[in-house]
Amino acid sequence: MLRERFWERYPLAELTGEEWEALCDGCGRCCLHKLEDEESGDIATLDVACQLLDINTCRCGDYANRSARVPGCVPLTRERVAQFRWLPASCAYRRLSERRGLADWHPLVSGDPGSVQRAGIGVASFAIAEDAIGEADWEDRIIDILSIDE
Numbered sequence: 237m238l239r240e241r242f243w244e245r246y247p248l249a250e251l252t253g254e255e256w257e258a259l260c261d262g263c264g265r266c267c268l269h270k271l272e273d274e275e276s277g278d279i280a281t282l283d284v285a286c287q288l289l290d291i292n293t294c295r296c297g298d299y300a301n302r303s304a305r306v307p308g309c310v311p312l313t314r315e316r317v318a319q320f321r322w323l324p325a326s327c328a329y330r331r332l333s334e335r336r337g338l339a340d341w342h343p344l345v346s347g348d349p350g351s352v353q354r355a356g357i358g359v360a361s362f363a364i365a366e367d368a369i370g371e372a373d374w375e376d377r378i379i380d381i382l383s384i385d386e
Contacts, residue, residue, distance in 0.1 A: 243328070243338055249314055256314065259328040261342050261352050264294030264359040266312065266323055269366070271374065279322050282377040285363040294358050322382060326357050 239245065242255045251259075267289040271280045286306055288297045296302050303309045310316070312329050323330040328338055338345050341355035352358045362379075369377065 243332060243344060248317055248329070248332055251314075258344060259332065260312075261326075261328050261357065262294050262349060263324075263326065263352050263357045264289055264291070264363065265357075266310075266327065267294075267296065268359060268363060268379075269374065270322065271378070276383075279382045280375075280378045281324070281380040281382070282374055283359075283363055283379045284366055284369060284374060284377050285359065287366045289359075289363070291363045291365065292360055294352075294360055324380075 238255055238258055239252075242251060243259065246255075248256075264285065265281070267286040269282045269284045269286065271282065272278070273280070285291050286296075286309070288302055288306060289295075290297050298305055303311055310319075312320070312323075317329070317333045320327070320330045320333050325331070326339060328342055328344075331338060339355075339357075340346065341351045341357060343349045343351060353360055364377070
């Protein structure tokens with residue numbers, strides 16, 4: 237059972253497992269491939285989706301086993317909250333860890349899971365499947381770069 241407006245009343249470390257999972261807005265952005273510049277540490281986000289991401293629903297096709305099936309999959313846990321800088325600025329986990337609150341399009345605020353896609357936050361409208369493009373062409377698929385200095 238979710239506590240009323242838990243995201244405003246409790247720190248991330250005090251959320252129940254169900255509340256933690258409810259923070260996911262279902263955008264799918266964390267499931268887009270990233271490339272890290274070895275020299276600068278900058279992180280480039282691609283429009284190429286993980287093999288397990290169902291692009292239409294923006295949900296993982298094997299959530300329970302994702303870390304075992306996909307090398308490099310980083311589960312979003314309370315213990316890793318300090319490492320959330322690589323997540324998009326729109327992500328609820330990152331927003332709350334930075335004390336910015338949830339966006340008005342977040343399903344917990346709007347009451348509507350479809351609000352994420354209508355707000356243009358979800359990847360369903362632009363992501364491509366991992367098997368649709370060769371890895372050699374991934375650098376051509378960069379949609380955002382997070383500078384280590386940000």
